[in-house]
Amino acid sequence: MTTLLSIKNLSVSFRIDRDTQYEAVRNISFDIPEKSTVALVGESGSGKSVTSLALMGLLPKENSKTSPDSRVMYKGKNLLTISSAEMQKIRGAEISMIFQEPMSSLNPVFTVGFQLGETLEKHANVSAAEARKRALALLEEVGIPEPTTSINKYPFQMSGGQQQRVMIAMAIACEPELLIADEPTTALDVTIQKQILELLAGLQRKRNMSVLFITHDLAVVGDIADHVIVMRHGQIREQGSVRQVFTQPTDPYTRALLACRPRVDTRPKVLPVIDDFINAENVAHASNTNQSGTQLFNPLANVETRTRGIKPEDSVILDVQGLSKSFYTKSGFFSQKEFKAVNDVSFKLHKGKTLGLVGESGSGKTTVGLTLMRLHEATAGKAFLEGKDILAMSEAEFKQYKRRIQIIFQNPYASLNPRFTVGQILQEPMQLHSIGNGGQERAGLAFELLARVGLPEASFYKYPHEFSGGQRQRIAIARCLTMKPDILICDESVSALDVSVQAQVLNLLQELQDEYGMSYLFISHDLAVVKYISDEVMVMSNGEMVEMANSDDIYARPQHPYTKKLLSSIPTGMAAMA
């Protein structure tokens, strides 16, 4: 196999301020062979996106620097040193790129046909009529339904998956030799993700191009990649064929990544986290017992598994009956259009148990959570907490119940007030609900909770921006714990986190449930996570409940076709290899 593009000793550093440099990528080397798919895997901050920007010549010139011995060799040329005019010719025509957010990558004021045609006219030098013909063919190729009508659509008239298809069509329009896909499926639903992955794999084979697939999700990689590179903190931890990386990972970090993601087939009591692996490795090295290299820490050995499920004798804490929520948009001068976000959903939440709520975007799962919190007003339905309908009571009456039902939001970066110190964030609910006597006692409680969620004491005086995503989510959890709620709604609470951090937060949530006996309503689009944490799973689609059963049952014997479709979309790469 001949090499298409070769990266040698690439180092990229960013200037943060006058005398601080941040080394985003440190001395990495790898090759992209012709006609193959190379996956670059790493968590946030691993330098994977910086690498891709460097080889597209898209690094910001003002504050970034590549080291003098860095090479990106492509057809005998070093892409880091050629002129920007030369790079311009290569970029788009020979190397093209697709991004994570199709919505923000497409210009909203032009039709997709226009944007596709523009690319073709610019790079392939064809007439407008010819460009339109080729645009139609491309849309057909990437699987856009009814290309002849879709070509005149604006980006906002298409779904996220279709937009990403258009982006792919634009990227392959000039028949590039290398397609860089930077997290192309991260913003998409699991069923759409599967389709896009299949499309990319098919195009790669059909067009004999190479694909550099950048992702944080190792599971996705198994399906499509030939070669896997694992990065962490700007360095390559491991690289090799996909089979080797998945079945015989040599690097503890790779093994940790593989192990700490919840899996559908087993359910360990505590998820392994990255530190377990790295520490085990260090211990092994320190005591020098790892001579043969066979005594590797095995995450699946000797792990206590947890059984889940609702038994008939479990008591019910929240009984939701016929919950509906409609949103209205003005469609005419006098008329309004009703959109049923949640339509007649009923379920029971059992004490000390977790109900997983699964669905794709737009299925209404988040609306259920927000409506139960009364952050949205329910259109119809009842929710009984200890015999009282919390949806019908007055605002004043509900205030007593607010502390009993709490929510953790998806985005830990947005859910903490950036102008409050962590101490203020934790003490505020105590002040509002008169928990604790005076500031001294509240501060004491806050310190205890910080320790409980595994944050250092100094956090009390710090601002949220000084913490990583996982730490912020811990702060959000601690804020809820101040009120000792009975019910905790976790709205995609671990979705924005890196795999390794996700495992830590899931472990924390599980520990807290065991300790305080809280009931969780766990909302997520990630089927594996829901399977891991839930006793019972409810599947939603288009605002309606599709299926509800004990979690093991629903994964083993899905009844509804939609559930079956969802389950079949879970990336299987890892499971197939293991």
Add this chain to the structure above:
Amino acid sequence: MSTTTPSPTRTIDPRALAAAERSPGLWQLAWKRLLRDKIAVLAMFIVIGFILLSLLSFFGVVAKDWSKEVGINYAPPVFAPNAEGGGLDAPVTVTAPSQTGDATALPFTFTTGVKDPLEAEMKEIYAQLGRGGASAPAAAAQGYVSTIVDPLAEDLAAIRKELGRPDPTGVSSATALGSGYKGSIVDPLAEDVVAINKELGRAGAMAGAMAGAMAVVTTAEKKIVRSPTLAFGGDKWGRDVLAKVIKGSETSILVGFAAAIVATLIGTVLGALAGYFGGWVDDVLNWFYSIFSAIPYLLLILAIAAVVNKKGVITIVLILGLTGWASIFRLVRAEYMKHKTREYVQAATAIGASNWRKMFVHIFPNVSHVALVQLSLHVVLFIKSEVILSFLGFGVGVDTVSWGSMLNEAQSELILGKWWQLAAATLFMAVLVTAFSLFTDALRDALDPKLK
């Protein structure tokens, strides 16, 4: 952190140690960023200098006597003494008191260049009567003689006596009467006129008094001595332009800050209400805003100024404050609309925070930098507005001075070539406005580093 304190006898509370690692807040960080900007620091010093100057002026430390006529009319500035100045054709000449002698005790004599308007006529009368008025030629040459008696002369004499000091002049100081200088202006021709009247058998009405050589007694104040040049020149009435421009800074800065604070308060509170609550509250406030912004700004100001018709600093502050909130309102409203949907506000709702708390405890600190930058921008804007208002005559009254009223005066002075009042007001205004604008820019950058 606690491992670094090997104190076996005394256990240090880890929480106290944690407190030592307290993180800098938004304002501290912004302040640090601001101090890194050299131009910002320079501008800040200039602005602070102006504020101190106006405070000193406010408490009467400097420029208290701005309304006193200390110089001659249109006195030129000291750095340009030959500039076309002096309003009087015959400048007042002062015979300076002798430096060595104890001059204060002397009823010294001024020789003024004032010519007796009757002189020519008197000469004719002399010729007609064939008189050769003995004093006439001398008097005519000498002009009026005025004597000024120092009121302290008597005290000084007493002090001398007490100390046993000899009186070097021997002049009796008994003439010092009452308070203030007492001057008598004696018409050198008075004696002659009395003689003539006598000769002609006329009984001049004033003659009796005049014969006593005490014709007019004026109580003149010290200020009668007017300086020929002033630091920054003088205005039409001989008032010190430097004092005026300092007093004018006080007015302008006071108006600028007070009006900006009023406008920011109104704009922020209304913007917060409209943005946070939305719905009919937003509609009502938006209508209100639209009405305000539909009327040309200057016209609105002039109309209110004309209706209120009571000149003064407070009136201008109210006019500017009540008309200038519109843009702040829009900005703060947009910020609140953006922030109210943020998850941290939802989280605050979830823990049971009231609307008031969410608006001002949660959201406000996140939009306060917008309000602060707007405040700073509006200070500059309102300083300029006040100048325009005062220039147009709708500003401060005649008993106050502002840069605008100075520019207004300068308008007519400029025709006469008296440029210094204009120059002084323009220089001060330009320096302050430029410095403040630069400071505002730096402030915005410091508060929102992402913008840069």
